[in-house]
Amino acid sequence: MDTGHRAITRRTLLGSATAIAAVGIAGPGTGTAVAAAETSPLWAEFRRTPYTHPQIPYVGRAGQRHGAAHFPRRPVMANVLAYGAERDGSADAAPAINRAVAAVGERGGGTVLIPAGTYRIDDLIRIGHSNVVLRGAGSGRTKLYATKNLTELVGPYGSRYGGDKSSWSWAGGLIWLCPRDRWAQLTDAIKVKAWPFEGWTGNRRDQWRTLATVRSARRGDWSVTVSDASALRRGQLVLLRLADDAGHTLLEHMAGGGAGPEAYVWDDKTKLTSYVPYEWPVRITAVKRNTVTLERPLPLDVRPEWDPRITTLATPLTGSGVEGLTLEAVETPQSQHLLDKGYNGVTFQCAYDCWADDITVRHVDNGFGLVAASACTLRRTRVEGRGSHHPYSCREGSHDNLIEDFGIAQRTTPAPANTQLHGINVEGLSSYNVWSRGQMEMGTFDTHRGMPFANVRTEITVNNNGRHGGDASAGPLYGARFTHWNVTVTNERAGLVKIDTIAPYSATVAISTVREFDQIDVPDFGGALNSRLEAYGSPGALHPRNLYEAQRELER
Numbered sequence: 109m110d111t112g113h114r115a116i117t118r119r120t121l122l123g124s125a126t127a128i129a130a131v132g133i134a135g136p137g138t139g140t141a142v143a144a145a146e147t148s149p150l151w152a153e154f155r156r157t158p159y160t161h162p163q164i165p166y167v168g169r170a171g172q173r174h175g176a177a178h179f180p181r182r183p184v185m186a187n188v189l190a191y192g193a194e195r196d197g198s199a200d201a202a203p204a205i206n207r208a209v210a211a212v213g214e215r216g217g218g219t220v221l222i223p224a225g226t227y228r229i230d231d232l233i234r235i236g237h238s239n240v241v242l243r244g245a246g247s248g249r250t251k252l253y254a255t256k257n258l259t260e261l262v263g264p265y266g267s268r269y270g271g272d273k274s275s276w277s278w279a280g281g282l283i284w285l286c287p288r289d290r291w292a293q294l295t296d297a298i299k300v301k302a303w304p305f306e307g308w309t310g311n312r313r314d315q316w317r318t319l320a321t322v323r324s325a326r327r328g329d330w331s332v333t334v335s336d337a338s339a340l341r342r343g344q345l346v347l348l349r350l351a352d353d354a355g356h357t358l359l360e361h362m363a364g365g366g367a368g369p370e371a372y373v374w375d376d377k378t379k380l381t382s383y384v385p386y387e388w389p390v391r392i393t394a395v396k397r398n399t400v401t402l403e404r405p406l407p408l409d410v411r412p413e414w415d416p417r418i419t420t421l422a423t424p425l426t427g428s429g430v431e432g433l434t435l436e437a438v439e440t441p442q443s444q445h446l447l448d449k450g451y452n453g454v455t456f457q458c459a460y461d462c463w464a465d466d467i468t469v470r471h472v473d474n475g476f477g478l479v480a481a482s483a484c485t486l487r488r489t490r491v492e493g494r495g496s497h498h499p500y501s502c503r504e505g506s507h508d509n510l511i512e513d514f515g516i517a518q519r520t521t522p523a524p525a526n527t528q529l530h531g532i533n534v535e536g537l538s539s540y541n542v543w544s545r546g547q548m549e550m551g552t553f554d555t556h557r558g559m560p561f562a563n564v565r566t567e568i569t570v571n572n573n574g575r576h577g578g579d580a581s582a583g584p585l586y587g588a589r590f591t592h593w594n595v596t597v598t599n600e601r602a603g604l605v606k607i608d609t610i611a612p613y614s615a616t617v618a619i620s621t622v623r624e625f626d627q628i629d630v631p632d633f634g635g636a637l638n639s640r641l642e643a644y645g646s647p648g649a650l651h652p653r654n655l656y657e658a659q660r661e662l663e664r
Contacts, residue, residue: 148650159328159405163615165562165589168659170542171510172463172485185218195225202231213237224249236288238426244433247468254282254437258450268303277448281455287425307480308421322416331401344392347421350414351385364588364613368633380583383537389482429463436470445528448473456481475499478506486511495519502534509541518549530554531574542656553604561587566655572601584632586611593655595619596647608641621645
């Protein structure tokens with residue numbers, strides 16, 4: 109049967125392990141070669157059961173086109189100068205840029221060029237068609253200078269959970285990649301103060317249709333059996349939908365199962381329970397009779413008590429990207445916590461197989477957002493300037509994304525009172541996301557509760573000085589299978605990096621020696637956490653050095 113992926117054979121595993129073991133590594137922060145390191149025992153375990161390991165998730169297919177090394181090079185179809193944009197900052201270039209983007213999208217896609225220069229934008233830039241790429245001349249040569257925030261441009265945006273918070277503190281971008289119809293739904297609701305859900309199935313999460321019901325399957329399976337495959341086809345993008353039952357056994361399963369999750373009180377976690385059903389976008393690679401093969405292995409078990417279905421989703425934005433530019437907002441003081449006005453950077457929403465490459469954002473409230481976005485790649489991105497609330501956020505059920513070669517610069521002005529700094533955030537049942545090869549001069553490995561699970565952070569250096577968010581109604585900080593692998597902590601702070609005593613079924617491997625201070629958390633679950641700690645105090649000491657890249661090598 110067509111499995112939809114290249115088989116991981118014993119020869120592949122042994123060849124990969126041999127290749128890794130033969131290569132020397134650089135000493136942490138020194139750039140000097142050291143002796144070949146020992147192969148991690150946990151890695152040896154993982155190679156034997158890559159799709160079902162209890163602590164380490166399989167993320168080898170995270171990112172745009174399964175983490176492809178190169179992004180599509182679409183033909184140039186428009187130059188914003190031809191649409192009236194001025195590159196000396198003398199006039200508002202947003203109308204010209206948006207006209208060019210829309211024209212190329214309506215013709216089926218292509219690249220919109222923004223030549224070197226500074227372009228003032230008094231509106232947000234919208235990419236609402238698939239297969240459209242907005243390309244500057246490089247982040248050091250093309251600058252968009254944003255003069256207004258999303259509160260001015262769209263309107264005040266309150267929280268669907270009440271209070272006086274501004275949802276621009278975590279939503280929307282001054283470059284906003286989102287399908288046209290979905291973007292109109294969202295912004296129309298905001299304008300009439302009907303605060304929406306932001307995900308794949310509409311403002312009220314009721315815009316979906318069942319395509320097939322699914323029989324029982326196990327986490328790590330690449331194929332499922334459905335009741336009737338007549339509405340399914342190869343290449344189709346669908347949602348796997350899992351609803352919870354009255355006993356919250358789906359949430360218990362996301363937390364790894366066992367006595368601790370079974371004893372946890374779920375019923376009063378109203379924000380968390382609003383995140384369920386779990387919705388996982390995935391592309392079908394084969395349909396044979398009633399067997400449907402997927403492009404990634406199942407993220408969770410599929411059980412009849414969770415009413416498993418393959419359903420429709422919002423018409424997605426696919427194959428679109430933004431490349432080679434800096435987005436700089438007019439410099440204003442950072443807003444007090446949760447009252448951001450929306451000087452936000454780049455946001456991907458209801459986007460699949462999309463990307464950002466060589467993008468810097470500066471003086472923003474929030475840097476890069478993944479909101480109900482899946483299988484996207486952010487590569488060579490950086491957050492700079494006066495300090496951000498969320499430099500990177502990953503929320504509202506975002507899955508299988510890759511953030512690599514990223515940076516968070518030290519803030520250029522002191523933080524005002526009553527502001528907050530997070531870091532690389534993941535929340536809201538988001539799963540199988542990867543942060544790889546990062547340099548964080550400030551921030552932390554943030555969750556906002558909402559029980560994200562099965563996420564990986566690997567080969568990162570961090571000055572761990574941020575704090576996590578999330579209120580009690582959002583439930584646990586961590587679900588199962590969080591992995592922190594080869595992390596250098598420059599200020600010895602443990603919080604949210606050393607997670608073996610906090611996160612269930614997790615792996616903390618080759619991190620710096622750290623100690624508890626500032627924000628200190630206690631486990632959400634009682635009893636044994638079944639977590640693993642390996643090579644503590646020795647970042648860079650084990651092979652593989654980068655967990656994500658090693659997993660990718662398994663299929664080559």
